[in-house]
Amino acid sequence: SLRTLASARGLLLGGAISGELFNADNPDEAATINREYNAVVAENAMKMRAIANSPDPDNYLFATADAMVASAQKNGQTVRGHTLIWHDSAPAWVYEIQEKTAMRAAMTQYITTVVKHFGNRINIWDVVNEAISDGPGNPLRNNNPFAVAGPDFIALAFRMAHAANPAARLCYNDYSVEGLNGKSNAMYALVKGLLADGVPIHGVGFQSHLDTNFSVRDSGMQANLQRFRDLGLDVQLTEVDVQMVGSGSEKEKLARQAQVYGELLSTCLAVKCSAFMMWGVSDLTSWRAGGKPLIFDGDYVKKPAYGALIKVLQTA
Numbered sequence: 001s002l003r004t005l006a007s008a009r010g011l012l013l014g015g016a017i018s019g020e021l022f023n024a025d026n027p028d029e030a031a032t033i034n035r036e037y038n039a040v041v042a043e044n045a046m047k048m049r050a051i052a053n054s055p056d057p058d059n060y061l062f063a064t065a066d067a068m069v070a071s072a073q074k075n076g077q078t079v080r081g082h083t084l085i086w087h088d089s090a091p092a093w094v095y096e097i098q099e100k101t102a103m104r105a106a107m108t109q110y111i112t113t114v115v116k117h118f119g120n121r122i123n124i125w126d127v128v129n130e131a132i133s134d135g136p137g138n139p140l141r142n143n144n145p146f147a148v149a150g151p152d153f154i155a156l157a158f159r160m161a162h163a164a165n166p167a168a169r170l171c172y173n174d175y176s177v178e179g180l181n182g183k184s185n186a187m188y189a190l191v192k193g194l195l196a197d198g199v200p201i202h203g204v205g206f207q208s209h210l211d212t213n214f215s216v217r218d219s220g221m222q223a224n225l226q227r228f229r230d231l232g233l234d235v236q237l238t239e240v241d242v243q244m245v246g247s248g249s250e251k252e253k254l255a256r257q258a259q260v261y262g263e264l265l266s267t268c269l270a271v272k273c274s275a276f277m278m279w280g281v282s283d284l285t286s287w288r289a290g291g292k293p294l295i296f297d298g299d300y301v302k303k304p305a306y307g308a309l310i311k312v313l314q315t316a
C-alpha cells in the first residue's frame with residue numbers, strides 16, 4: 001500500500017477526510033483511507049466555520065473533529081490540523097470585530113482554545129491559510145477580516161499557536177505557489193520576513209490544486225521548493241489534486257494525470273519534503289469531482305495515478 005511504502009521512508013502520505021462521509025460511514029471511503037493513508041486532514045471539520053460558527057464566540061463545536069482524530073489514532077495515522085486563520089472560513093462574528101485590540105484578543109482566544117483542545121493529538125498546524133492575494137504584486141489580501149488585528153496579524157497567529165503547543169510544527173499554507181512565480185516570490189518574502197523577526201514558523205504547505213496541463217519541470221517547482229527548504233523549513237504538498245482537462249481519450253488523460261502525480265511526488269522527495277497530502281480520497285466526493293482529480297475513481301478503484309505513486313515510492 002501507499003502508506004507502507006511512505007512510512008518506510010518517514011513520509012506522511014494521505015489526504016483530506018470529509019466529516020459528512022465519515023459520519024455516513026461510507027465503507028469504501030473508510031477502508032481506502034485506512035489501507036492507504038498514514039496521515040489525514042479534515043477537509044472542513046477543523047475550520048473556524050465548523051468549530052466556532054455559532055453567534056456566541058465562546059461556543060466551540062469539536063464533535064466531528066474529535067471523532068476524526070479518534071479514528072486516526074485508532075488507525076495509526078498522523079493528523080494535520082487545517083486551518084486556524086483563513087479569511088474564507090471566518091464566521092460572521094469575526095466580521096463584526098472592527099477594533100484592533102478586540103481582534104487580537106479574539107484571535108488569541110480562538111487559537112489558544114483550539115490548539116490546546118487537540119494538544120499533542122495534532123502536532124502539525126496550518127496556522128495561516130491563503131493570506132496572499134492573486135492580484136498584481138501579490139500583496140496580502142485586503143478582504144481579510146483578521147487584518148483588523150494589525151499588519152502583524154500573521155506573526156501574532158504563529159506566536160499564539162506556538163504558545164499553545166510548543167511541540168507543533170507550524171505552517172503557512174497557500175495555492176498557486178508550486179512553481180517559481182510572482183505569488184511564490186511573495187510567499188518566500190513573507191516567510192523569510194517572519195523568520196527574520198523570530199516568528200515560530202516551521203513549514204510551508206504548497207496546496208497543489210493542479211490539472212493535467214501543469215508541467216512540474218517548466219514551472220520550476222523543484223527549485224521553488226528547494227529555496228524554502230534552504231530557509232530550514234519543512235516543505236509539504238498539502239492538498240494535491242490534478243484535474244483531467246484538455247482533449248484526448250480518457251486513457252490518455254489518465255496517463256497524463258499519472259505522470260503529473262508521479263512527478264509531483266518525486267519532486268517532493270527530491271527536496272526531502274515531509275508530507276504528500278491529497279485533497280480527498282476518490283473522484284466520487286472530491287470538491288471538484290467533475291475534473292476527476294484524485295487517484296481512486298468514483299468506485300474507489302485505483303487509477304493509473306495510484307500506480308505512479310507506488311512506483312515513485314519504490315524507486316526514487
Ligand code: G3I
Pocket residue numbers: 043044047088089129175207239287
Ligand atoms: O456543512 C454545510 C451543510 O450543512 C450544508 O447543507 C451544505 C449546503 O451547501 O453546505 C455545507 O458546507 C459546505 C462544506 O464545504 C461542507 O460540504 C460549504 O458550503 C462549502 O463552502 C465547503 O467547501 C469547502 C471549501 O474548502 C470552503 O471551506 C470544500 O469542501 C473544501 O474542499 C475546500 O477546501 C479548501 C481548503 O480548505 C483550502 N484550500 C482550497 C481548498 C479547496 O477550495
